[in-house]
Amino acid sequence: MRILVIGATGLLGAEIVKCLSADHEVIGASRKGPALTVDISDKASIAAMYRQAGALDAVICVAGAAKFAPFDALADEDFAFSLANKLMGQINVVRCAREAVQPGGSVTLTSGILAQHPMPGSAAVSVVNAGVDAFVRAAALELAGRLRVNAVSPGWVAETLQRMGRDPAEGVPAATVAQAFRKCVVEDITGQVVSAASTPQ
Template identity: 40%
Template sequence: MKIVIVGGNGTIGKKVSSYLSKKHKVIIAGRKKGDAQVDITNSDSITSMFQSIGQVDAIISIAGEAKWAPFNELSEEDFYIGLQSKLMGQVNLVRIGKEFLNSSGSITLTTGILADDPVKMTTSAAMVNGAIHSFVKAVKLEMNNGIRVNVVSPGLVEDAVKKYHDYFPGHIAIPMDKVVNGYVRSLEGTDNGEVIRIY
């Protein structure tokens, strides 16, 4: 399969890209580096990326950001970071990307444990993750040409423990191979409209 992985150079993305490239043709897209450049907060940038790489069999998004801060310190603009990037960025990858997806292709988005088990300072991120879960469940009802859409929702991953451990007291780190298998399940399996939780 020809697969574009948006965010393929990130903490999770590089492990997913490395694994899938053994069996598939992987195109890594990122804001500044990769085989293609894309800013998911900009629809024109998303369209340009797909026009440059052409038709694909699968789209995997492991991208998007949201502001982490105490709720009382979050401004309206702070919430828009997550809404524009992690939420609408991924929604637009589906909205635009489906036109460049071959029949029976798949789209995999990424959220995280905060949708189900939020911790302090994650109001914005938890809100966005929950919205993506609802989006995936609904959009699968209106996809054509056999296209499937899922979302992988990992817990605290091993490779991010040093950075985020203090935010997740008592959480057990998820092995990276287990996380990668969530994306393999979405890509090569038959799930559709599923939240694939790796907790």
Template identity: 40%
Template sequence: MRILLAGATGTLGKAVHEALRARGHEIVTASRKGSDISVDITEPESIRAMYEKAGRVDAVANAAGWVPWKPLTELGPDDVLAGLRGKAFSQVELVRQGAASAAEDASFTLVTGVLSRDPVLTGSMASLANGAIEAFVRAAAIELPHRQRINVVSPTVFTESMPAYGEIFVGFQPVPVAAAARAYVRSIEGRQTGRVYVVE
């Protein structure tokens, strides 16, 4: 398959790239810097240009997303909008635009995380965006045209990210990022739709 992978240069994206390449797929990478296609997924016009450059793809996988991490009482309205834009609006836009240009049986695989079901301090924007995307995936699965499919990978914290996030996720059992990458393979090569693949 020809697969467009957004966020390909990150911790998760590199592992997904490796897992998909090992399965023999052709990967077109995208991110703001250092990929085949330069894209900012928070900007609809940038997404439009990305799909135009990528041409027909059989699958779209996203491993990019950003939210502010702040105590609830310190969040301002701009933080809330930035969190929604960085991880929810951006992924909805990838699907909304991609549905028109991807193959008739294309799949979309998005990313959320454990905080939709198990919150931590300072993580309310991540919880908000993750919950929104998991609900969106269930809804989009019954509305996507043709035989297109959509799933989301919802991992707990990665072992590889514990040096950065260990204090926030204290007491959590991390998983190797390769386990989350395998869920992308399952979503892309399988036939399921509307699924939240919990990896923990």
């Protein structure tokens, strides 16, 4: 398969590229490359990326930011940024994919455990993650037969916890999360939110 990974240079993206590269042609994208450049908060940038990418069998989006901050510190701009970036950015990755991805191909988005298990500071992030989950379930109904659409919902990643000075044993290794993305690409599933968490969601 010919697979585009948006966010390929990130912690999870690099593991996904490693996991898929043995059996597939993988093209990496992010704001700085490595192969294609894209800013998912800009719909025109997404369309331009697809034009450059050529025909694809699958797209994985493991990029997108949302603001984590205490409730009283979250400004209008923080909610607007979060919605435009990780939520609408990923929705537009699907909306713009229909001509680039071969019939029966797939787009896999990324949400996160904070949709189901919020914590102080996660008001904007939880909304965005829940929105991604709802979008794939709804969009899959109308894209059936044309495009498979799924999301992977990671829990805290072990390597991220380690970088934060927390116990990595409480998280799920990035390599395990990468397997959930692989499942969405190779298995004939759509409208699914695949959990990759160390705690039940």
